[in-house]
Amino acid sequence: MELAIFYLFASIAIVAALGMVVLRNAVHSALSLAVVFVALAALYVLLNAPFIAAAQVMIYAGAILILFVFVIMLLSPRVDQGAGALKWQRPLAALCGLVFAVELAIVAASALLPTERGPFTPERLAEIGDVQAVGALLFTDFLLPFEITSLLLLVAMVGVIVLAKKR
Amino acid sequence: MLTVNHLIFLSAILFSIGAVGVLVRRNPLIMFMSIELMLNAVNLAFVAFARYLQNLDGQVFVFLILTVAAAEVAVGLAIIVALFRQRETIDVDEASILKG
Numbered sequence: 001m002e003l004a005i006f007y008l009f010a011s012i013a014i015v016a017a018l019g020m021v022v023l024r025n026a027v028h029s030a031l032s033l034a035v036v037f038v039a040l041a042a043l044y045v046l047l048n049a050p051f052i053a054a055a056q057v058m059i060y061a062g063a064i065l066i067l068f069v070f071v072i073m074l075l076s077p078r079v080d081q082g083a084g085a086l087k088w089q090r091p092l093a094a095l096c097g098l099v100f101a102v103e104l105a106i107v108a109a110s111a112l113l114p115t116e117r118g119p120f121t122p123e124r125l126a127e128i129g130d131v132q133a134v135g136a137l138l139f140t141d142f143l144l145p146f147e148i149t150s151l152l153l154l155v156a157m158v159g160v161i162v163l164a165k166k167r
Numbered sequence: 168m169l170t171v172n173h174l175i176f177l178s179a180i181l182f183s184i185g186a187v188g189v190l191v192r193r194n195p196l197i198m199f200m201s202i203e204l205m206l207n208a209v210n211l212a213f214v215a216f217a218r219y220l221q222n223l224d225g226q227v228f229v230f231l232i233l234t235v236a237a238a239e240v241a242v243g244l245a246i247i248v249a250l251f252r253q254r255e256t257i258d259v260d261e262a263s264i265l266k267g
Contacts, residue, residue: 002169010177017181017204021188026196033200036181040207047174047218052210052229059233064203064240071244072196075251090191097187104179108172118222134226142227149234156238163245 005046013039026072030065037061048122051131174215181208195247195259199240206236 016035023029037060044053125133138146181204188201210229217225251257 003173006169006173010173013177014180014184017184020197020200020204021184021191026194029197029200033203036204036207040211043174043177043211044214046169047214049214049217049226049229052214052226055230055233056210059237060203060207064237067240067244068196068200071248074248075196075257093187093190096190097183100186101179101183104183105176108175108179113171113219116220118220118224120221120223122221130226133223134230137223137227138230141224142231145231149231152234152238156241160241160245163242163249 002046006043009039009042009046013043027069030068030072033068034061034065037065048125048130051134171215171219175212178208178212178215181205181211193258193260195250195257195262196244198259199243199247203236203240206232 013036016032016039020029020032020036023032037056041053041056041061044050044056120133185201185203185205185208188204189198192198192201210232213225213229213232217223217229247257250262254261
């Protein structure tokens with residue numbers, strides 16, 4: 001059952017990702033990317049990570065994709081002409097991608113995974129709750145990185161205002 | 168039984184599709200979307216290992232990556248808008264000169 005759900009959402013994600021790369025119209029690509037994000041959120045739920053699934057839908061599908069669609073609307077770019085500067089660029093890129101995927105698969109299949117497990121078994125997570133456990137970690141072990149992200153967001157905000165300001 | 172290998176293979180496939188997307192498309196918006204796809208593939212690997220190792224550090228990392236991705240997209244799209252204002256085109260091959 002778990003495996004059937006995985007294959008369903010994995011195939012949806014792969015088909016939508018291919019669609020994002022192949023489709024000519026930028027808006028269609030953005031919509032395909034939304035499908036990928038939602039399929040991955042479903043997989044996160046399957047993997048006992050409901051907090052990440054919710055954050056994925058809110059931040060990626062909600063905020064980042066809306067920003068993309070706004071910029072596409074603002075610039076209204078022409079339909080992508082397709083032909084790059086080099087004639088053989090596309091087949092070469094596809095070949096490189098295939099080789100890269102095979103390499104990653106070989107490394108993943110031959111990697112020795114550690115057998116030592118952490119304290120968060122599925123039963124324990126169900127008992128204390130995933131959001132509580134992640135939140136506790138964020139505010140104890142990862143407090144400094146968590147605070148630095150707020151600084152990062154501030155810097156990004158200032159940078160965007162400076163870049164987008166009319167001169 | 169859903170093993171960690173299934174998820175890592177899916178992550179590898181999505182990452183490769185994103186890499187090919189960056190290589191074949193000349194529209195910076197779609198190249199950016201491909202980079203987002205690659206970040207998502209990495210997130211999937213983090214969550215898969217978090218479940219396999221029964222350790223939530225991976226999920227915290229995904230949270231931090233989400234923040235970085237949001238900041239990166241905001242700044243990147245602002246750069247693309249500035250580029251469009253300057254040159255009336257957003258083809259990346261047209262933007263090969265560093266000094267505007």
